Every structure is written in C-alpha cells, then in structure tokens.
Amino acid sequence: MTNKKTLLLVDGSSYLYRAFHAMPDLRAVPGDPKSPATGAIRGMVNMMTSLRKEVRADYAVCIFDAKGPTFRDEWYPAYKATRSPMPDDLRTQIEPVHEVVRLLGWKVVAVPGVEADDVIGTLARVAGDQGIEVIVSSGDKDLSQLVNEHVTIIDTMNGKRRDVAGVTSEFGVPPSLMIDYQTLVGDTVDNVPGVAKVGPKTAAKWLMEYGSLDALMERATEIKGVAGENLRAAVDWLPQGRRLVTIKTDCDLVEHIDGLPALDLLAYTAQDTGALKAFYEQYGFKGLASKLDGAAAEPAPAKPAKTPKAAAPAEPGLFDEPAEPAAAPGRTPGFENVLGWEAFDAWLAKLEAAELVALDTETNSIDEMVAEIVGISFSVTPGEAAYVPVAHNYPDAPTQLPRDEVLARLKPWLENPAKLKLGQNIKYDRHVFANHGIEVQGYAHDTMLQSYVLEVHKPHGLSSLAERHLGRSGISFEDLCGKGVHQLTINQVDVEKTAEYACEDADMTLDVHRFLWPQLEADAKLRGIYELEIASSEALYRIERNGVLIDAPTLAKQSGELGARILQLEAEAHVLADQPFNLSSPKQIGEIFFTKLGLPVVKKTATGAPSTDEEVLEKLAEDYPLPAKILEHRGLSKLKGTYTDKLALLTLPRSGRVHTHYAQAVAVTGRLSSNDPNLQNIPIRTPEGRRVREAFVAPAGSVIASADYSQIELRIMAHISGDASLLRAFHEGIDVHRATAAEVFGVTVEQVSSEQRRYAKVINFGLIYGMSAYGLARNLGIDNTAAKNYIDRYFQRYPGVKTYMDETKALAKEQGYVETVLGRRLYLPEINSPNGPRRAGAERAAINAPMQGTAADLIKLSMVAVQKTLDDEKRGTKMVMQVHDELVFEVPEGEVDWLRSEIPRLMAGVADLKVPLLAEVGVGPNWDKAH
Structure with a gap:
C-alpha cells in the first residue's frame, strides 16, 4: 500500500500582505527612499523557503489574487468597496514577488476574474477527488469552510492548525457550518454585511441550536429581543450574503493551470540558481546572492551565550534567514586540531609573537558564571587557526591535553595586558576564564561591539557579521550539536568536527575585525563610542562578577504576604462577581x-470578542471595583512569580548572590538590558514592588549605596536644544517642573500648585518621548483641546525645544540617523517609510533617541570612571548593579563618607554640558533604604 500524496496550497496574497506589514522599509539601495521597496519581496523569500523545508508535499502551488474585478463584484457592486487602496510600495513589489517565488521552484497561479480563495477551494476539491491530502497555508480564517477530513489549514506564523477539531474548537461550529457562521457574522473586510449586533458567540449558539442557517431563518420568529429583530430584518439579505462568503470549489481552471486535472505539473521544481542570483543582486539582497555561490545558508547563532537576544519579530519567520542544512564539516586547510604538546608549544610561540590574536572558548554551558572550558581556539592570520580540546568526554574520545596544564601554560599570555586579544562578545569569555582562576588582560577588540557601534540596527551575531560583510557562512551550533531534546553539549561532540567549528569561529572573528575596525578608525566620534563600549564591557564584567547579595528570608516573608493578599483579592473579586471564577482567565472575566x-x-480583540487586557482593565477600574481588584491581583501575582518566589533560586550557591547578565549590544539607544534576573523591571511604582529591593543587601560591615543622575534626560534636552529658559532653570537650581508649570500656567514659581507641578512633570517627560495631545490628554485625564493648549503654551515658552524637535526630524529624514551628544549613531530605517504609523514612530524615536542615547553614554562613562577610581585607590567598595541611570554599590562602612563625596563628583564630571550634571547618593542597609 502506498502512502497518500500531499498537495500544499499557499495563500500567496495572505503571505504577501503579512510580509509587507511585518518587514521594515527595505530598499534596493539601503537608505534611499526613492529606490524600489523590497521588504515584501524579502519577507516572501524567507517565508516560502522556510515553508518548503517545514512542510513536505508532493505538489505545491502558490496562489495570488489577479488584477481586476471578480464575479463577486458583478453580484454585489459594494463588494470590498470599503477596503483601502493598495499602498504603492506594495503594488510595485507584486510582480517581483511572483517572479522570485517561481525562481524558488514553486508553481505560481493568479487567475483573472477569480479570487485566490476560490482557486484554493477548487484545487482542494480536485485533489480530494483524487484521494490526495491537502494542506492550505494561510492566516485567513475564511478558508476554514474548506476543512474536512482531507483538508487541513496551517498558519505557520503562529503555529495554529485548523483541522476539523481545530475549527470546531476555535469557532464553536464544525467546518460544515462555517459558511452559515460567516454569513451571520458578516465580513467587514470584504464589506459583506451579516446580522447587525450578532457576533461569533451568538452565531455559533444559534447554529448549534437550530442546525443550519436555513433552519434558523425558518424559525426566526422564535428568536427574542433585539437579536431576533435584527435577524428578521436581515432574512432577505442572508441568501446573498451566503453566496458572497461561499468559496467556490468548481471554477474552471484547466486553461489557466497546466497539469489539471491530473496535477502532474504541480510538483516542486529545482530553484533556478543563476536567475535567482541575478534577481537577488538586482534587489540588493547581497547576503542571499552570496549563498548561491555554493556556501551554506546563514547558520543559527553559533554560541547562544555569545549572541545578544534580538527582539522578537512582528511575525515569526519573516525576519529569519532561509537556511538549508549545511554539509558535514571537513577539515579546512590551515585549521589545526592540537592534541600534542609539540603542536601546542608551536602555537603558544605564535601567540607570543602576534600583534593581535582572535581568541574563543568552547564551553559546556551558556551560563557564563558556571561554564567550564571544553576547548580553546586561536587565529593569528586569516585562514590559519588552531583548536586545543581539553575536556571532550564522549566514549572513544581521543586523548587530549590536560585542561589544568594547558591553562597554566596559557595563563601568563592571557593575563599579560601587552598581548592584545580579540573576541566576539569578550565579556562571556572573560567570565569563563575567571571560572578557572584566570583574569584575562589585553582584550582590545570585540567584533560584536564593533558591529553594535557601526550598525546598531542590524544583527551582531558572528554568523550574521560574516555573512553580511564577508559573504562567508559556517557551521552552525545546531549543525554541530543538533537541536531540541537531542541537542548535545560541546563536550559530547566529536573532537575533529568541533575543531573545524571552533577554528572557523576564531578565523571569522579575525576576518570580521579586519573588515570593521578600519571603518571605526576612520571616524573619530564612532571610534570614541567604540572605545567607551570596550571599557564598559570591562566594568560590566566586574559588576556581573561581584553580584549582589540576596536576603532569602526577606523574600520568603514577602512571598507569604503577597500570597495571602492574592487569596484575599480572589475572595473579594468573587463577592463582587457574585460567583467564583478564575481571575487569570480572560474568557471567564469577559463573560x-x-x-x-x-x-x-472598551475595545475588541482581533476575533471580535470584548478585550480584557490591561489597558481595558485600567479604564474600567476608574469606575468599577471588580476590574480594579483584578488589576491588583495580576500585578501582585506577577511580582510574586517573577521576583519574590524566584530571586532566591537564582542566587549562585557559592556566593549567595544573584549575578545578572547585562546585554550590551541589544538596545538601539545604547542602554543596557538585564536578564537572569532582570533587575531593571522591578515594578517600583507600587509599595509592594519597592519592597522587593529590601532583599538586596550588603554583608556585615557594609551598606548599600545608590548613586542616581537627577533629571538626566531633561538636562540633556536643555543641552541639546539650547533653550534659554530651560538652561536658566537648571543653572539657577530651580525645580524644572515648577519652572515649566510657571511658564505653562502663567504664574510665578512660588504660586505653582502641586497639581500644576504634576501636570508640568507629565508634559516635560511626555514631550521627550514624543507624546501627542491625545496621549497627554489620556495621561492627565483631560480633554484633547486642553492638552493641545498646554503643549502649544509649552512650545511658546520653550521655543528652543520646538526648534530642536523640528530640526531633528528633518535631519533624520535627510541622513537616516540621529546622534547622541558623544556621537553614537541611532539609525531610523523607517524615517522615510510611506507607512504612516511606522514613519510617525520613527519621528518620535528621532526626538527621543539622542536623549536616551546620551543618558546611556553618560552612565557608561560613569561606570568606567568609577571603576578606575576604585581600582586606582584600591577601595573595598564594589559596584554591584547598574539600573537605568543609577549605580548601586556595596560599601564598607569606613568608606561611606568617601563615597558620598567622591562618587557624585566623578559622575558629574564625565561630560561638559551646557547645564550641570547632578548625581545624588543615598545609603542604607538595603537597596530600598538607600533611596
């Protein structure tokens, strides 16, 4: 018995719109808004390539809507009349998308006068008649009416699978009733009316009760209330509505699709490599083009611990590079697997003689605080590298040099600051060597940070850098170790294969450095930012290594109290609802x-159901007690689950401290992110959240100190804008929020009320973040007109701020980026986007990014200056955390007076701005009391 064959039908039109709206505003010539748009093309390439790998099929077709009207327009002239016209940047990409999908080996179909859904329906029926299984890939729920025992819909963007059970579970009716369901609900996108005020739940309820739309219409008089009246009013329309929403499965496609009805010409074909390469080059996809020269596709990040986590894309898969499995590695000439002392000594001599050495470690863990070295790789000249395995322990592993002796022989070179080293994410490797008692000195370069400074808006992983700048692709970590539950650790992998992988990493790191470093050398401002990042990496390594002591009993006590309050809130919510329910269930809350x-x-979800998200709860909580209880319950549950229950578990047993990881190359503004645990997101606006900081303590004989910049972003705004009134307020030491209130409300500083000061504070910080009149109105609880008047008055009193904002947006549009005071570049890929919301978002970022970025630069300068002073003076004080604009210290009691005077002086002196910088210090037995 042979297995059934499978037909894969791709809703190309659905894919096309998703790609266009999810991808950035890419252009054939980067940065040139007049060159052809390419975002949808690139998104389609990625999705179609991934789909071909993920879904096995014997036949495959990608179906698009054709130009012009369809038969439904003849039936109902208002069909789709409310749809916005297709954006020009999307229209220009349609033909290239069709072309590239063909070149990738897909059959492409667009039938004049017939919608893509009807082509999909007809092909599904033709295949079903021949006993062929059908998989439809689409995010369009309307296609659910096609589902049966042989037809399944998958949505690869969110992992949703709509088979018979899936449709029934999602919509409340089986696929056989989906046409009736859609008729009742209507389709606002296609401008097909349903029954007024009838949503998904009512439609499903009626159909399951009466069995069909026809039966429901026959018994419409039985339906009571407004819903019944609306149903009876729509009875004459519903047959036409059903006709419009029904996907046709009997279209005559034979003359349009070769291979019908036998499907013999619908199989995948090989991609046209030559034509694809020319296509990719034409549209600026250099990385994709280089892959077609025989190189493997871009691998996954080789070392998860060494690659900063990127923000999740709007839709999974759109931003991923399409990849094909790499060939099994073979030994590259010039790459050496060092298994004996003679070879090791020869390489040690090369290291001693080299001006710069690319250095990399292979470890048994991605947690840098516990990872142990499995092997070390070096490269001193391009194309030449060595791997020294020391702890591979799989059965039949070859004899390796003993790790302790290898490290002992390397230690003098590693700890010599005159011997310059290079790495990719050097902070990770510093920790790994420190775990073995080695404090590496002489790290001069980090390719991850070079990329971060030069191209902050792009990925900084080594494989991405090599692909983007060198056209090189290598062995990925998953190629080497596998993935999922079967993934091996490096120590379990064949030494010879690991040597190829590790040598390649070191060699690529050296190669990437030779490409990026000259660009930094040629730009004094960017070189200065890079040198700051290198110095910050050293300071952050010290902070991470120090860690901060955690008082576990305090957390346990807080967890108990939070647990009791959470239970009390549940009971109070049940009384208000007059029934028990799950406070974490949106469905039950909605009911x-x-x-x-x-x-x-307040608002609805994408499926049309009333929303119960946090924004809705906050709005309803203004007038109703139950939403307020649920909001408090959610906040306390999150606080308990994320911090009071977990922090003590994240301490390192040997130290009793948490050692957070600061990701240095993630935020485009230069700010740091903290994870495992995240110390920057403790919700300090609530009393319970602030109390969590009580558990951050110092050992006996020491205290905790906090040094925080005062109103740093407002001071930066004053400096950048040069506004006379703002400058005067800071120079005279006037409360800037009172000064703003006096200007906006037309009173003296002495006459400003607390409420006016609060309004002014919201305005001051809101405008920094590009807040609109609507946003200000919502924030202050006033109407839009009043908010607009406040903003107008603000700009009248602070004209320099308005000039700065206007000039900054214009400069950003011209050059594609803005800069911090120190020269950090903050790229804005969407600043000239034809997509209005994206462009507006980029304009807000253009105003705010220089201030956030400058604040990030200043706190990094402070970290470096403070750490240098601590080292130079051999102080016992340790920096243990960096949180936003704050440095946190563990201070011996005898050094408190020194810290109170010296740290503010150091922090205020790191930059010469038009206004004075002010850092304030607090001291206490724990972090909370230090504020």
Whole structure:
C-alpha cells in the first residue's frame, strides 16, 4: 500500500500582505527612499523557503489574487468597496514577488476574474477527488469552510492548525457550518454585511441550536429581543450574503493551470540558481546572492551565550534567514586540531609573537558564571587557526591535553595586558576564564561591539557579521550539536568536527575585525563610542562578577504576604462577581464583565470578542471595583512569580548572590538590558514592588549605596536644544517642573500648585518621548483641546525645544540617523517609510533617541570612571548593579563618607554640558533604604 500524496496550497496574497506589514522599509539601495521597496519581496523569500523545508508535499502551488474585478463584484457592486487602496510600495513589489517565488521552484497561479480563495477551494476539491491530502497555508480564517477530513489549514506564523477539531474548537461550529457562521457574522473586510449586533458567540449558539442557517431563518420568529429583530430584518439579505462568503470549489481552471486535472505539473521544481542570483543582486539582497555561490545558508547563532537576544519579530519567520542544512564539516586547510604538546608549544610561540590574536572558548554551558572550558581556539592570520580540546568526554574520545596544564601554560599570555586579544562578545569569555582562576588582560577588540557601534540596527551575531560583510557562512551550533531534546553539549561532540567549528569561529572573528575596525578608525566620534563600549564591557564584567547579595528570608516573608493578599483579592473579586471564577482567565472575566454585569466594551480583540487586557482593565477600574481588584491581583501575582518566589533560586550557591547578565549590544539607544534576573523591571511604582529591593543587601560591615543622575534626560534636552529658559532653570537650581508649570500656567514659581507641578512633570517627560495631545490628554485625564493648549503654551515658552524637535526630524529624514551628544549613531530605517504609523514612530524615536542615547553614554562613562577610581585607590567598595541611570554599590562602612563625596563628583564630571550634571547618593542597609 502506498502512502497518500500531499498537495500544499499557499495563500500567496495572505503571505504577501503579512510580509509587507511585518518587514521594515527595505530598499534596493539601503537608505534611499526613492529606490524600489523590497521588504515584501524579502519577507516572501524567507517565508516560502522556510515553508518548503517545514512542510513536505508532493505538489505545491502558490496562489495570488489577479488584477481586476471578480464575479463577486458583478453580484454585489459594494463588494470590498470599503477596503483601502493598495499602498504603492506594495503594488510595485507584486510582480517581483511572483517572479522570485517561481525562481524558488514553486508553481505560481493568479487567475483573472477569480479570487485566490476560490482557486484554493477548487484545487482542494480536485485533489480530494483524487484521494490526495491537502494542506492550505494561510492566516485567513475564511478558508476554514474548506476543512474536512482531507483538508487541513496551517498558519505557520503562529503555529495554529485548523483541522476539523481545530475549527470546531476555535469557532464553536464544525467546518460544515462555517459558511452559515460567516454569513451571520458578516465580513467587514470584504464589506459583506451579516446580522447587525450578532457576533461569533451568538452565531455559533444559534447554529448549534437550530442546525443550519436555513433552519434558523425558518424559525426566526422564535428568536427574542433585539437579536431576533435584527435577524428578521436581515432574512432577505442572508441568501446573498451566503453566496458572497461561499468559496467556490468548481471554477474552471484547466486553461489557466497546466497539469489539471491530473496535477502532474504541480510538483516542486529545482530553484533556478543563476536567475535567482541575478534577481537577488538586482534587489540588493547581497547576503542571499552570496549563498548561491555554493556556501551554506546563514547558520543559527553559533554560541547562544555569545549572541545578544534580538527582539522578537512582528511575525515569526519573516525576519529569519532561509537556511538549508549545511554539509558535514571537513577539515579546512590551515585549521589545526592540537592534541600534542609539540603542536601546542608551536602555537603558544605564535601567540607570543602576534600583534593581535582572535581568541574563543568552547564551553559546556551558556551560563557564563558556571561554564567550564571544553576547548580553546586561536587565529593569528586569516585562514590559519588552531583548536586545543581539553575536556571532550564522549566514549572513544581521543586523548587530549590536560585542561589544568594547558591553562597554566596559557595563563601568563592571557593575563599579560601587552598581548592584545580579540573576541566576539569578550565579556562571556572573560567570565569563563575567571571560572578557572584566570583574569584575562589585553582584550582590545570585540567584533560584536564593533558591529553594535557601526550598525546598531542590524544583527551582531558572528554568523550574521560574516555573512553580511564577508559573504562567508559556517557551521552552525545546531549543525554541530543538533537541536531540541537531542541537542548535545560541546563536550559530547566529536573532537575533529568541533575543531573545524571552533577554528572557523576564531578565523571569522579575525576576518570580521579586519573588515570593521578600519571603518571605526576612520571616524573619530564612532571610534570614541567604540572605545567607551570596550571599557564598559570591562566594568560590566566586574559588576556581573561581584553580584549582589540576596536576603532569602526577606523574600520568603514577602512571598507569604503577597500570597495571602492574592487569596484575599480572589475572595473579594468573587463577592463582587457574585460567583467564583478564575481571575487569570480572560474568557471567564469577559463573560462576567460583559454578559453578567453589563460593563461597557472598551475595545475588541482581533476575533471580535470584548478585550480584557490591561489597558481595558485600567479604564474600567476608574469606575468599577471588580476590574480594579483584578488589576491588583495580576500585578501582585506577577511580582510574586517573577521576583519574590524566584530571586532566591537564582542566587549562585557559592556566593549567595544573584549575578545578572547585562546585554550590551541589544538596545538601539545604547542602554543596557538585564536578564537572569532582570533587575531593571522591578515594578517600583507600587509599595509592594519597592519592597522587593529590601532583599538586596550588603554583608556585615557594609551598606548599600545608590548613586542616581537627577533629571538626566531633561538636562540633556536643555543641552541639546539650547533653550534659554530651560538652561536658566537648571543653572539657577530651580525645580524644572515648577519652572515649566510657571511658564505653562502663567504664574510665578512660588504660586505653582502641586497639581500644576504634576501636570508640568507629565508634559516635560511626555514631550521627550514624543507624546501627542491625545496621549497627554489620556495621561492627565483631560480633554484633547486642553492638552493641545498646554503643549502649544509649552512650545511658546520653550521655543528652543520646538526648534530642536523640528530640526531633528528633518535631519533624520535627510541622513537616516540621529546622534547622541558623544556621537553614537541611532539609525531610523523607517524615517522615510510611506507607512504612516511606522514613519510617525520613527519621528518620535528621532526626538527621543539622542536623549536616551546620551543618558546611556553618560552612565557608561560613569561606570568606567568609577571603576578606575576604585581600582586606582584600591577601595573595598564594589559596584554591584547598574539600573537605568543609577549605580548601586556595596560599601564598607569606613568608606561611606568617601563615597558620598567622591562618587557624585566623578559622575558629574564625565561630560561638559551646557547645564550641570547632578548625581545624588543615598545609603542604607538595603537597596530600598538607600533611596
């Protein structure tokens, strides 16, 4: 018995729109808004390549809507009349998308006068008639009516699978009733009316009760209330509505699609490599073009611990590079696997003689605080590298040099600051060597940080850098170790294969450095930022290594108290709802709010159901007690689960401290991110959240100190804008929020009320973040007109700020980036986007990024200056945390007076701005009391 064959039908139009809206504003010539848009093309390449790998099929077709009207327009002239016209930048990409999908080996179909859904429906029926299984890849729920025992819909963007059970579970009716369901609900996107005020739940309820739309219409008089009236009013329309929403499965496609009805010409074909390469080069996809020269596809990050985590894309898969499995590695000439002392000594001599050495470690863990070295690789000249394995321990592993002796012989070179080293994410390797008692000196360069400074808006992983700048692709970590539950650690992998992988890493690091470093050398400002990042990496390594002591009993006590309050809130919520329910269930909350209690619907979800997200709860909590209880419950549950229950578990047993990881090359503004644990997101606006900081303590004989910049971003705004009134306020030591209130409300500083000061504070910080009149109105609880008047008055009193904002947006549009005071470049890929919301977001970022970025630069300068002073004076004080604009210290009691005077002086002196910098210090037994 032979296995059934499979037909894969791709809703190309659905894919196309997703790619266009999810991808950045890419251009054939980067940065040139007049060159052809390419974002949708690139997104389609990525998705179609990934889909071909993930879904096995014997036949495959990608179906698009054709130009012009369809038969439904003849039936109903208002069909799709409310749709916005297709953006020009999307229209220009349609033909290239069709072309590249063909070149990738897909059959492409667009039938004049017939919608893509009807082509999909007809092909599914033709295949079903021949006993062929059908998989439809689409995010369009309307296709659910096609589902049966032989037809399944998958949505690779969110992992959703709509088979018979899936459709029934999602919509409340089986696929056989989906046409009736869609008729009742209507389709606002296609401008097909349903029954007024009838949503998904009511439609499903009626159909399951009456069995079909026809039966429901026959018994419409039985439906009571407004819903019944609306149903009876729509009865004459519903047959036409059903006709419009029904996907046709009997279209005559034979003359349009070769291979029908036998499907013999619908199989995948090989991609046209030559034509693809020319296509990629034409549209500026240099990385994709270089892969077609025989190189493997871009691998996954070789070392997860060494690659900063990127922000999740809007839709999974759109931003991923399409990849094909790499060939098994073979020994590259010039790469040496060092298994004996003679070879090791020869390489040690090369290291001693080299001006710069690319250095890399292979370890048994991605946690840098516990990782142990499995092997070390070096490269001193391009194309030449060595790997020294020391702890591979799989069965039949070859005899390796003993790790302790290898490290002992390397230690003098590693700890010699005159012997310059290079790495990719050097902070990780510093920790790994420190775990073995070696404090590496002489790290001069980090390719990850070079990329971060030069091209902050792009990926900084080694494989991405090599692909983007060198056209090189290598062995990925997953190629080497596998993935998922079967993934091996490096020590379990064949030494010879690991040697190829590790040598390649070291060699690529050296190669990337030779490409990027000259660009930094040629730009004094960028070189200065890079040198700051290198110095910051050293300071952050010290902070991470120090860690901060955690008082576990304090956390346990807080967890108990939070648990009791959470239970109390549940009980109070049940009383208010007059029934028990799950406070974490949006579905149950929605039923109580909107069905039982009749609370107003603030907004709806994508499926049309009333939303109960945090924004909705906050709005409803202004007038109703139950949403307020649920909000408090959510906040306390998150605080308990994330911090009071977990922090003590994240301490390192040998130290009793948490050692957070500061990701240095993630935020485009230059700010740091903290994870494992995240110390920057403790919710300090609530009393319970602030109390968590009580558990951050110092050992006996020491205290905790906090040094924080005062109003740093407002001071930076004053410096950058040069506004006379702002400058005067800071120079005269006037409360800047009172000064703003006096200007906006037309009173003296002495006459400003606390409420006016609060308004002014919101305005000051809101405008820094590009807040609109609407946003200000919501924040202050006033109407839009009043908010607009406040903003107008603000700009009248601070004209320099308005000039700065206007000039900054214009400069950003012209050059594609803005800069911090020190010269850090903050790129804005969407600043000239034809997409209005994206462009507006980029304009807000253009105003705010120089201030956030300058604040990030200043705190990094402070870290470096403070650490240098601590080292030079051999102080016992340790920096243990960096949180936003704050440095946290563990201070011996005898050094408190020194710290109170010296740290503010150091922090205020790191830059010469038009206004004085001010750092304030607090001291206490724990972090909370230090504020």
